[in-house]
Amino acid sequence: xxxxxxxxxxxxxxxxxxxxxxxxxxxxxxxxxxxxxxxxxxxxxxxxxxxxxxxxxxxxxxxxxxxxxxxxxxxxxxxxxxxxxxxxxxxxxxxxxxxxxxxxxxxxxxxxxxxxxxxxxxxxxxxxxxxxxxxxxxxxxxxxxxxxx
Numbered sequence: 001x002x003x004x005x006x007x008x009x010x011x012x013x014x015x016x017x018x019x020x021x022x023x024x025x026x027x028x029x030x031x032x033x034x035x036x037x038x039x040x041x042x043x044x045x046x047x048x049x050x051x052x053x054x055x056x057x058x059x060x061x062x063x064x065x066x067x068x069x070x071x072x073x074x075x076x077x078x079x080x081x082x083x084x085x086x087x088x089x090x091x092x093x094x095x096x097x098x099x100x101x102x103x104x105x106x107x108x109x110x111x112x113x114x115x116x117x118x119x120x121x122x123x124x125x126x127x128x129x130x131x132x133x134x135x136x137x138x139x140x141x142x143x144x145x146x147x148x149x
Contacts, residue, residue, distance in 0.1 A: 030116035068109035
């Protein structure tokens with residue numbers, strides 16, 4: 001049985017939590033690491049010294065993630081990352097198609113490291129653009145502003 005993975009085993013730079021003035025450094029300092037291996041695709045969350053698998057929306061053991069392309073498994077990865085960052089299922093569902101097309105499908109095929117701060121900044125930028133285009137529409141920007149330092 002393999003030893004439990006630690007943040008020292010991850011081959012990307014995990015961003016240090018930024019000093020905040022009200023933001024949540026725990027969420028902003030989190031990182032998502034995807035690796036392809038013999039058993040398939042694995043995505044882990046690096047949260048400080050803690051490393052654990054990214055949770056899927058379903059409990060189906062046959063469900064998997066993928067990246068570097070579009071499709072159902074890429075959308076599942078997009079939804080899971082958005083949900084893990086924002087802790088809001090409807091926000092994750094609303095932005096999942098765009099995040100899949102603009103981010104997940106563009107990730108390097110073999111492996112990736114994606115900082116949650118970058119995900120939250122993408123959400124903030126996309127949401128701000130939507131609000132400018134359709135004034136009065138519901139906005140995630142206030143929520144995201146409360147998380148980002």
